[in-house]
Amino acid sequence: MGSFQCVKCGATVAATEAQKTATCPSCGLVYTSTTDPPDWGSFFWGAVFGFIFGFFIFTATGKAIMEALGYRVLEKIKPKE
Secondary structure (H helix, E strand, C coil), X not given: CEEEECCCCXXXXXXXXXXXXXXXXXXXXXXXXXXXXXXXXXXXXXXXXXXXXXXXXXHHXXXXXXXXXXXXXXXXXXXXX
């Protein structure tokens, strides 16, 4: 939370990150922390799996999309012996 001004009386309210509630020393108004910090681990793994999934979707449909747009798609072909 940090320190901030009370919306009711304007006094400075100080709170640490570990506190879930803070009380204004002047008027007694109670502030609560409504959100938890983001879970960066799930964000990271979601992004990784999203990139992998996107890669497979792009490679599966990329050739068809490019041909529909009018581009020639070169393929690797085995040379004839």
